Amino acid sequence: MSDAIVIERLTKHYGPKRAVDTVSMRVPAGCVYGFLGRNGAGKSTLIKMLMGVVQPDSGRATLLGEESRDLMPATRARIAYLAEGHPLYRGMSVGEAIRFTRSFYVNRPFSATWHDRFVTQALDHFRLSTRAKIRRLSNGQRAQVSLALALAPDPDLLVLDDPTLGLDTVVRRDFLESIIHLIQRSGRTVFFSSHMLGDVERVADRIGVMVDGVLRVDCPTDYFKTVLRRVVLEFVGTAPRFPACSGLVSQRQIGGRLELVIVGYGAEHEELAESLGAVNTEVMEMNLEDAFIAYTRGESAPLPTFEWETAR
Amino acid sequence: MNIAIARKELREMAPLIVVALLAQLWLLSGAMGLFPEWIGNFSAGNTIPFLNPFMDGDIVMLMAGVGGCLAIALGLGQTLWELFRGTFPFLLHRPLPRTKIFATKLLVGVGLWLALTVLPLVIYALWAATPGTHASPFAWWMTESAWQLCLEVLLVYLAAFLCGLRPARWYASRFLPGVFAGVLIMILLILPLGRAWSAAILLAACAGYVLAILHVAETRDYS
Amino acid sequence: MQYSISPATGVPIYQQLRDQIAAGIARGKLRPNERLPSVRDLSQTMVVNPNTIARAYTELEREGLLYTRPGMGVFVAEAPPPASKKVRRERLQKILDAVLVEAVRLGCSADELIELVAERAKQFEWAESTS
Numbered sequence: 221m222s223d224a225i226v227i228e229r230l231t232k233h234y235g236p237k238r239a240v241d242t243v244s245m246r247v248p249a250g251c252v253y254g255f256l257g258r259n260g261a262g263k264s265t266l267i268k269m270l271m272g273v274v275q276p277d278s279g280r281a282t283l284l285g286e287e288s289r290d291l292m293p294a295t296r297a298r299i300a301y302l303a304e305g306h307p308l309y310r311g312m313s314v315g316e317a318i319r320f321t322r323s324f325y326v327n328r329p330f331s332a333t334w335h336d337r338f339v340t341q342a343l344d345h346f347r348l349s350t351r352a353k354i355r356r357l358s359n360g361q362r363a364q365v366s367l368a369l370a371l372a373p374d375p376d377l378l379v380l381d382d383p384t385l386g387l388d389t390v391v392r393r394d395f396l397e398s399i400i401h402l403i404q405r406s407g408r409t410v411f412f413s414s415h416m417l418g419d420v421e422r423v424a425d426r427i428g429v430m431v432d433g434v435l436r437v438d439c440p441t442d443y444f445k446t447v448l449r450r451v452v453l454e455f456v457g458t459a460p461r462f463p464a465c466s467g468l469v470s471q472r473q474i475g476g477r478l479e480l481v482i483v484g485y486g487a488e489h490e491e492l493a494e495s496l497g498a499v500n501t502e503v504m505e506m507n508l509e510d511a512f513i514a515y516t517r518g519e520s521a522p523l524p525t526f527e528w529e530t531a532r
Numbered sequence: 533m534n535i536a537i538a539r540k541e542l543r544e545m546a547p548l549i550v551v552a553l554l555a556q557l558w559l560l561s562g563a564m565g566l567f568p569e570w571i572g573n574f575s576a577g578n579t580i581p582f583l584n585p586f587m588d589g590d591i592v593m594l595m596a597g598v599g600g601c602l603a604i605a606l607g608l609g610q611t612l613w614e615l616f617r618g619t620f621p622f623l624l625h626r627p628l629p630r631t632k633i634f635a636t637k638l639l640v641g642v643g644l645w646l647a648l649t650v651l652p653l654v655i656y657a658l659w660a661a662t663p664g665t666h667a668s669p670f671a672w673w674m675t676e677s678a679w680q681l682c683l684e685v686l687l688v689y690l691a692a693f694l695c696g697l698r699p700a701r702w703y704a705s706r707f708l709p710g711v712f713a714g715v716l717i718m719i720l721l722i723l724p725l726g727r728a729w730s731a732a733i734l735l736a737a738c739a740g741y742v743l744a745i746l747h748v749a750e751t752r753d754y755s
Numbered sequence: 756m757q758y759s760i761s762p763a764t765g766v767p768i769y770q771q772l773r774d775q776i777a778a779g780i781a782r783g784k785l786r787p788n789e790r791l792p793s794v795r796d797l798s799q800t801m802v803v804n805p806n807t808i809a810r811a812y813t814e815l816e817r818e819g820l821l822y823t824r825p826g827m828g829v830f831v832a833e834a835p836p837p838a839s840k841k842v843r844r845e846r847l848q849k850i851l852d853a854v855l856v857e858a859v860r861l862g863c864s865a866d867e868l869i870e871l872v873a874e875r876a877k878q879f880e881w882a883e884s885t886s
Contacts, residue, residue: 252804264755265755268621268753268754268755271621271625272624273620273621273624273625273753273754273755274753274754274755275751275752275753293627293628293629294627296625296626296627297627299625301621301625303618303621303622303625304618304621305618307617307618307619307620307621307622308619308622309540309544309617309619309622310617311543311544312540319536320536320540321626323535323536324536324626324627324628325627328627330627332627393802396802397799397802400798400799400802400803400804400805401799403804403805404795404798404799404805417762418762421762421768422760422762422768422802422803422804423802423803423804424804425804425806441767442767442768442769442770442807442810445765445766445767446767504765505764505765505766506765507762507763507764507765508762509762509763
C-alpha cells in the first residue's frame with residue numbers, strides 16, 4: 221500500500237528556537253495516526269507545514285504523492301484540513317458557510333465531489349439550523365459545522381489539528397464516533413493531533429509523540445503499550461543514578477527508590493539493576509497517559525524533600 | 533477571479549462601502565447643487581470645478597480623500613481581518629491556486645476603487661463639461677490632476693494591502709510599504725515631471741506592489 | 756454481551772477485548788455457534804478503531820475460540836475436545852500454585868480457599884464428562 225503522507229527531514233525555526241527539528245515519518249494509506257505532544261512541542265507547526273500554510277526552512281512533505289508546498293487544486297480537493305480552533309467566517313450563517321464552501325467543489329475544471337445529502341444529514345444529526353449565525357454557535361457546534369464541511373467532498377486524507385480541543389465530553393465522543401464512522405471506508409487516512417490520550421488510543425492505529433520539536437515515538441499504538449514498562453528499584457540508602465543504556469526513557473529518584481521507564485525491559489537491564497545493588501525490583505505495565513508523561517516530561521529532578529517534616 | 537470569494541469580500545467590507553458611498557453621494561450632489569435646500573451648493577459662488585484641487589475644501593480633493601480613506605481601510609481590512617480571526621488556513625485550503633485567491637481580493641479592491649473613487653470624479657467631470665450647469669469655464673485639461681489623484685489612491689490601496697499582509701517583527705516596520713508609497717506621492721508632487729511621466733511612474737509602482745503582494749502571499753507563514 | 760474497555764490500564768485495547776470475549780465463552784455468556792457482532796458494528800458501538808477489533812478476533816480465531824464463515828461473520832467455536840488428564844493437570848498446577856502462595860501469604864485456611872473455588876466455579880460453564 222502507498223503512503224498518504226511522507227515527511228522528510230522537515231525543519232522550521234522560529235527565531236533561535238527549533239519548532240520542528242528534522243522530522244521524518246510516513247503515514248501509510250488507510251492508517252489512523254494519532255499525533256501527541258505537549259503544548260508548544262511543534263505539532264501545530266508540523267501540521268501547518270504539511271498543509272502549506274507555513275513554509276519549512278528545509279525538508280519536504282508529500283501528501284497523496286504530491287509536494288505539499290504546491291498542491292494542485294484537484295489534490296487539495298481530496299484532502300480535508302481542520303485547522304486549530306475550527307476557523308469559519310463568523311459573519312456567515314451556517315447555510316451561507318455551506319454554500320460558500322460548496323462553490324469550490326462543484327462545477328470545477330477538475331473532478332471533485334460534494335455530497336449535499338451528507339451535509340443535510342450531518343446538520344440534522346447535530347441539530348443545527350442552516351439559519352443559525354456562525355458567530356452565535358458554541359465551540360462544539362462550530363467544530364461540527366467544520367467537520368460537516370470538511371467531509372462533504374468525501375476526502376481521501378484528513379488532517380485534523382487538535383479537533384477536540386475545548387469541546388465538552390459529549391461533543392468529543394460525537395466527534396470520535398464520526399471519525400470511527402469515517403474510517404470504515406477503507407483506504408481513508410486520518411492524521412490528527414490531540415491532547416486526549418484516551419481518545420487517541422481508541423481510534424489510532426499508530427501514534428507519534430513529539431517532544432521539543434523532535435519526533436521521539438512513532439510506532440503502532442498497541443506496541444507502545446506493550447513494550448513500555450515502569451521499573452521500580454529499591455535500594456538500601458539513597459538510590460544511585462541508573463547508567464545510560466538502550467531503552468531508558470526516564471528516571472526519577474525518590475529517596476531509596478529509583479523509578480525507571482524502559483522500552484523493552486530485559487536481561488540487560490536486570491543485570492544493570494543487580495550491579496547497582498538493588499534489593500527489590502518491581503516491573504509494571506503502563507497506561508498510555510503515564511507513558512506519555514514519561515516521554516514528554518524529560519529528565520526531572522528528584523522530588524524536593526519536605527525538610528520541616530524531618531527537622532523535628 | 534472567484535465569484536464566491538468576491539462576494540464574501542464585498543459582504544465583509546459592506547459597512548466601509550456604504551459609508552464611502554454615502555460620503556461620495558453627499559459630496560457629488562452638493563457639488564452639482566442637486567439638493568441645494570438640504571445639502572447646499574458647493575459650486576456656488578466663485579469656485580471653479582477642477583481648477584485647483586489643492587485649495588481648501590475643494591470637492592475633487594475631498595472626493596479623492598474619501599477614496600483614500602476607503603483605500604486604506606479596505607487594504608488593511610481585507611488582510612488583517614482574516615489574520616485576526618485565523619481564517620487564512622480555512623481560506624487557503626480551498627482547492628484554488630493561492631494566486632487566484634489573492635488576485636480575487638485585489639480585483640474586488642480595484643473594482644471598489646473604480647466605483648467609489650474614479651466613477652464619482654468622472655460623473656463630476658461630465659457634469660462640469662456639460663454647458664449650462666455652472667457659471668465657470670471648463671476645459672478637459674483641468675481634470676488631469678484629478679486622474680493623477682485617482683492613481684495615487686490606487687497606490688495607497690495596494691500599499692495598505694501589502695502592509696496588512698506582510699509579516700513584520702514590530703508595528704512600525706509593518707507600515708514600511710505605506711511609507712514608501714507616501715514618499716513616492718510626495719516626490720511626484722514636488723518634481724516637475726509631466727503628467728504622462730507621473731502616471732507611468734504611478735502605474736509602474738502599482739504593478740510592483742501587486743507583484744510584491746502575490747509574492748508575500750505565496751511565501752509568508754500563516755500562523 | 757457488553758464489552759467495556761478502559762484506557763487507564765496498561766493492557767492494550769485489543770487484548771482487553773480478547774480477554775473479555777474469552778471470559779464470556781468460559782462463563783457461557785457466549786454460546787457455541789453464536790454469531791459475534793461484525794467488526795464494523797462493534798467498532799461503532801465501542802468507538803474503537805476497527806483494526807483493533809479485527810486484531811482481537813484474529814487472535815481468538817488463532818487460539819481456536821472463534822471461527823469465521825466467509826460472508827456470514829464470526830462465530831463462537833465449539834468447545835474443543837477435552838485435553839488429556841495429564842496435560843490438564845500440568846497446565847493448571849502452575850496457575851494453582853500461584854494462587855496457593857498468595858492464599859498462604861494472606862493467612863487464608865485451606866477450607867476457606869476450597870469454599871471460594873467452589874463458589875466461583877458456579878459462575879462458569881463446565882464440560883459434561885470428567886474422565
